[in-house]
Amino acid sequence: MGLLSKRNKGQWTEVADFDSFTVSREVKIGRHTYVLYKLDDGVYCTQGSCSHEYSPLCEGIVMDGKVFCEKHGSRFDIKSGAVIDLPATENIKTFQTKVEDGKVFIKP
Amino acid sequence: MTDYINSLDEHQRIADLRKRVLGAFEKSSWPKTDEEEWRRTDLSVFDLDDLGTPDAELREKTGAEIKHGRIHRLNDVLNCSGELIPPAVVDRIFTELERMADNPANRITLWNLLQSEEIFVLHVPRGTDDKELHELCWHSLGEDVSRHATVVVVAEEMSSARIAIRMKGMSGHLQTMGAVYLVDDGAKLGVSVLQESSDEVLALYQAEARVGRDARLLHFEGILGGGFVKNRVEVGLAGSGSDLVLDGLYFTDGEQHVDLRTVQHHQAEHASSRTYYKGVMKDESEAVFQGLIEVNHEARGTDAYLTNNNLILNDGAKADSIPSLNIKTDDVKCSHGSTTGRIDEEQIYYLQCRGFTRKEAEEMLIIGFFEDLLHNLPGNMQDDVRQQIHRRLKGSF
Amino acid sequence: MSSEASTVQIDDYKYGFSFPDKSVFKTRKGLDEQVVREISHAKNEPEWMTEFRLQSLKAFREKDMPNWGADLSDIDFDEFVYYAKPTDEGQKRNWDDVPQEIKETYERLGIPEAEQKYLAGVGAQYDSEMVYHNIREDLEKQGVIFTSPEEAVEKYPELVKKYFGTIIPYTDNKFAALNSAVWSGGSFVYVPKGVKVDIPIQAYFRINSESFGQFERTLIIADEGSFVHYIEGCTAPIYSTDSLHSAVVEIIALEGARVRYSTIQNWSNDIYNLVTKRAVAYKNATVEWVDGNLGSKRTMKYPAIHLLGEGAHGEVLSIAFAGEKQEQDTGGKIVHAADHTSSVITSKSISKDGGISSYRGLIRIQEGVRGAKSNVVCDALILDPDSVSNTYPYMEIDAPDVSMEHEARVSKISEEQLFYLMSRGFSEGEAAMMIVNGFLDPLVKQLPMEYAIELNRLIELEMEGSVG
Numbered sequence: 026m027g028l029l030s031k032r033n034k035g036q037w038t039e040v041a042d043f044d045s046f047t048v049s050r051e052v053k054i055g056r057h058t059y060v061l062y063k064l065d066d067g068v069y070c071t072q073g074s075c076s077h078e079y080s081p082l083c084e085g086i087v088m089d090g091k092v093f094c095e096k097h098g099s100r101f102d103i104k105s106g107a108v109i110d111l112p113a114t115e116n117i118k119t120f121q122t123k124v125e126d127g128k129v130f131i132k133p
Numbered sequence: 134m135t136d137y138i139n140s141l142d143e144h145q146r147i148a149d150l151r152k153r154v155l156g157a158f159e160k161s162s163w164p165k166t167d168e169e170e171w172r173r174t175d176l177s178v179f180d181l182d183d184l185g186t187p188d189a190e191l192r193e194k195t196g197a198e199i200k201h202g203r204i205h206r207l208n209d210v211l212n213c214s215g216e217l218i219p220p221a222v223v224d225r226i227f228t229e230l231e232r233m234a235d236n237p238a239n240r241i242t243l244w245n246l247l248q249s250e251e252i253f254v255l256h257v258p259r260g261t262d263d264k265e266l267h268e269l270c271w272h273s274l275g276e277d278v279s280r281h282a283t284v285v286v287v288a289e290e291m292s293s294a295r296i297a298i299r300m301k302g303m304s305g306h307l308q309t310m311g312a313v314y315l316v317d318d319g320a321k322l323g324v325s326v327l328q329e330s331s332d333e334v335l336a337l338y339q340a341e342a343r344v345g346r347d348a349r350l351l352h353f354e355g356i357l358g359g360g361f362v363k364n365r366v367e368v369g370l371a372g373s374g375s376d377l378v379l380d381g382l383y384f385t386d387g388e389q390h391v392d393l394r395t396v397q398h399h400q401a402e403h404a405s406s407r408t409y410y411k412g413v414m415k416d417e418s419e420a421v422f423q424g425l426i427e428v429n430h431e432a433r434g435t436d437a438y439l440t441n442n443n444l445i446l447n448d449g450a451k452a453d454s455i456p457s458l459n460i461k462t463d464d465v466k467c468s469h470g471s472t473t474g475r476i477d478e479e480q481i482y483y484l485q486c487r488g489f490t491r492k493e494a495e496e497m498l499i500i501g502f503f504e505d506l507l508h509n510l511p512g513n514m515q516d517d518v519r520q521q522i523h524r525r526l527k528g529s530f
Numbered sequence: 531m532s533s534e535a536s537t538v539q540i541d542d543y544k545y546g547f548s549f550p551d552k553s554v555f556k557t558r559k560g561l562d563e564q565v566v567r568e569i570s571h572a573k574n575e576p577e578w579m580t581e582f583r584l585q586s587l588k589a590f591r592e593k594d595m596p597n598w599g600a601d602l603s604d605i606d607f608d609e610f611v612y613y614a615k616p617t618d619e620g621q622k623r624n625w626d627d628v629p630q631e632i633k634e635t636y637e638r639l640g641i642p643e644a645e646q647k648y649l650a651g652v653g654a655q656y657d658s659e660m661v662y663h664n665i666r667e668d669l670e671k672q673g674v675i676f677t678s679p680e681e682a683v684e685k686y687p688e689l690v691k692k693y694f695g696t697i698i699p700y701t702d703n704k705f706a707a708l709n710s711a712v713w714s715g716g717s718f719v720y721v722p723k724g725v726k727v728d729i730p731i732q733a734y735f736r737i738n739s740e741s742f743g744q745f746e747r748t749l750i751i752a753d754e755g756s757f758v759h760y761i762e763g764c765t766a767p768i769y770s771t772d773s774l775h776s777a778v779v780e781i782i783a784l785e786g787a788r789v790r791y792s793t794i795q796n797w798s799n800d801i802y803n804l805v806t807k808r809a810v811a812y813k814n815a816t817v818e819w820v821d822g823n824l825g826s827k828r829t830m831k832y833p834a835i836h837l838l839g840e841g842a843h844g845e846v847l848s849i850a851f852a853g854e855k856q857e858q859d860t861g862g863k864i865v866h867a868a869d870h871t872s873s874v875i876t877s878k879s880i881s882k883d884g885g886i887s888s889y890r891g892l893i894r895i896q897e898g899v900r901g902a903k904s905n906v907v908c909d910a911l912i913l914d915p916d917s918v919s920n921t922y923p924y925m926e927i928d929a930p931d932v933s934m935e936h937e938a939r940v941s942k943i944s945e946e947q948l949f950y951l952m953s954r955g956f957s958e959g960e961a962a963m964m965i966v967n968g969f970l971d972p973l974v975k976q977l978p979m980e981y982a983i984e985l986n987r988l989i990e991l992e993m994e995g996s997v998g
Contacts, residue, residue, distance in 0.1 A: 055388070056175075079172060079175075093701075098589075111808075112702055112836075114836050114838065455922070455925065458938060459920050460912065463913060464915065465942070467941075470937040471923070472935050473934040475932070
C-alpha cells in the first residue's frame, strides 16, 4: 500500500481485525479516516472526525448507539449519522460494513 | 538515519550541518492538528516515521535535475573550493541553513535539512542581470519513501534573476522541497514553483525569504498536482521600501487535499506587499488557503493586500479561506478580501449563445479566472498551466 | 437614609462606584462540588438541575483553557467568589420594594427612568441574583414571559427542560461548562406565537462584590412569527482585583420569528468577560446580535447563529473599543445549515492607547446547502502606533451554489480628513472624535436612539484627551 493508497469507492476494503477493538476504533484508507463501532447488532462505520471541528470521533464515548464528540459534546446516531445535539449541525457520513473471517470490511 | 546520511557521502561541512540538525529533529515532533496552521491538514494519518529512505540508485536516477542556468549542487561547490561560488557566499549559505536549523518553521524544515539528497544553490552576483531562466526539475519517484531537496538562492545587491522549480513526482512517496530566497538590497528575484506530481504523491514545499531595501521578490506557486499538498511561503520584508508579490493558483480535482499558507511579514518601513491566490475546486477535492499579513510595530508606512478568490465547481468539493491580519502600528494601509462562489451562469449562457458548448464555456471561464495570474510566469510555464487545466477538465462536468 | 457610595477615581469610568458589600449569603472563595451544591440548595432547585450543575462542573474541570484568543493566563479560578446573594427578599416586581442601596445603584445608572420611558420590561441583576423583573401588563396578558431563569425552572419546568442547555451544551467550552455549573440569575423570555413586543425589554447586570464571578444565564424562546428586542447592559465598580463575568445566552427563533439581542458591555477594566452566545434560527426566522464591547479587561465573545431552517437570516453587528490595557477579542459565527439562508457580519473596531482589538469570525456553509449568501465586512481603526488590531476570519465553504464575500480594512485616522476638519475650525480632538463617530455611524444607527446616544457618549469619554 502506498502512502495515499486510493480509496476504492464502493469496493469492499479490509480495514481491521474484528478482535482488534471492543467499542470503537479508528481506521485509515489513504488520507481518510473512519471509525468502526461495535453495537449490539453488529459493526458500524462513520467518518473519522466530527462534522463540527475536526475532532476524532474514536475518542468519543459511545452510548445507546450514539457517539459523543469529545471536544464539544455534539452527539450523532451511529447507524444513520444524524446529528442529535449542537454545536454540530451537520450529519456525519456512514459507510456499509461486513465481517468475514474475523476481518472487518467497509465500503468507502 | 545516520546510515542514510553517511551513505550520501558528502563534504564534511554538509555532514556537520546534518549532525547539528539531527539532535533538534529527534527532539521535535510532527505538526499536530491542535496547531492552528495544521488544524485542517492532519499529517497523523500518514505513518511518517515508517517511511524509508531512497537508495543510491533511486537517488541517482530520479534526483532533481538542473535544467538551465547556473544552479549548482552545494557539495560540488565545496569540492571545487571557490571556483563555482565565492567562499564568502558559501559561508553565508551555511549561516542561513544553520539559522533555519536553529529556528525551524516546524519539524519538516529539520527533516528536509537532515535528509536532503541535494542542496542546490543559485548565486546571482552583485549587479548581474540574468536574462536566462534558471530551472530545476524533479521527477521524484519511489514507494513508501520520503524524498527531500533544498534550494538556496542568493540574489546579491542590484542583481536580477528568475528561477523556476518544477516538481513532477510519481508513485506513492513523500516529497519535500525546502527553499530559502535571499533578495539583497535593490535586487529583483522571480520564483515560479509548479507542483505537477501525480495524485499518489504527498508533497510539502516550505519556503522562507528575506527581501532587502528597495528589493523585490515575486513568488508564484501553481498547484496542479500532488494528492496531498501542504505548502508554506513566509517572507520577511526586512528592508525599507521592499516589495513583495505572492501569487498562487490551485486547481484541485479527484480527492486532492491542498493547504497553502502565506505570510507577508512587514519588518521595515514603507514596504509594500500583495498576495493574490485563486483556486478552483472540482470533484471531491478540498483546498485551504491561510494567508497572513503581519505588520511589526516598526513597519510604518506599510501597504499590504491579501486576496483569495475561489470557485467551487460541484457538490462535494470544499474551500476554506482564512485571510488574517496582525497589525501592530497605526500608520498602515492593509486590507484583505475573499470570495467564494461558482461559475457565473450568465457568462456561461452568454458564451453558449456565441456557439460554444457548455463544457467549452466553462473551461474558458476557468482559464479566464486564472489568466491574470499567468502573466508573470515564464512563457512555456504559462502554456503548461493552461494545458494541464484543459487536460484535467476534459471528460468532466 | 442612603448610604455613601465610595467612588473610585479611575479615568472617567462613571459607573466605578460601589456600595459596601452587604450580601446576605456568599459561598466561600473557590469552586468545588460543595460550592455547586450550596448554590443549588440556596435556590431550592429540583434534583435534575443540581445534577446538571454537577455534570457541568466535571466538564469544566476536564476542559482545557482556550489556547487561542485573549491572554487568560492570570485567571485564578480559586480566587473568585462564585455566588453572592444580595438580599433575602427575592425578585421584586415593584421598584419601591427593591432594597434601598441596590435601588440607588440602579437609579444612578438611570434604569427605572428608562423603563418608564422606553422599555416594555426591565430586569435587574445585582451580583448573583435578579432583584427586579417587571413587564408591561398588556404583554403579560398576551402570554409573554419575562422573568429570572430560577423562577422559570420553578414555574415553567417543561419549557426550560426542552431548551435549557440545548443550544449551548455544558460540554461546549470551558466557560460554558463553568456557567452551567454555577449559573445564577439572567433572564428567561418566552414570546408566544405571533406576538410582537413593539419596544425593547432590558436586563441590567451589575457586579458590586469584589473578586466575584457573575454567571447569568439567559434563554430566549421566540415562538412562530413573534418578535422581541432584548437589550442588556453591564457595569461594575473598579477594584484592585479581577472579577469574572461568564454568561451563557441561548436564543431559539422558531419559524418566522425575529429576535434582536443588543449588548452595551461597559464593564470596568478589571473584569474578564468570557461569554458564550448562540442562537438557532428556524425557517424564515431572523436573529440579530448587536454587540458593543467598550469595557472589561479582556473580552472573548463571538455571538453565533446557526441557520437551521430554509430562508433563515442572521446578522451580527459588532463594535469593539479597546483602550489602555484592554483586549477585545470579539466577532461572530454563522453556520449555514439550510438552503437559501443569508447572513451579514459587520465589525467595527477601534484600538487606542496600546489596546488590542481582534476580530475573530467564522462563516460555514455546509455540504449540500443551496443558495446560501454571506457578506462579512471588518473595519478597524488604529489610533496610535502602540495599539494593535488583528483580524482572523474563517470561511469554510463546502457547497458550490453560494456567494461568500469578505473584506477587511485596517487604517488610521487620515491626515487629510483631520486637516480638512481642522481647517474648518475644529480642534484636533473634535476632529478626531468626528471621524471616529463617522466610522461607527453605520452601526450606531442600528441601535434605538437612547442607546445610540449613550454609546456615542461612552466613546466620547474613551476618546477624551486622546488624539494629539
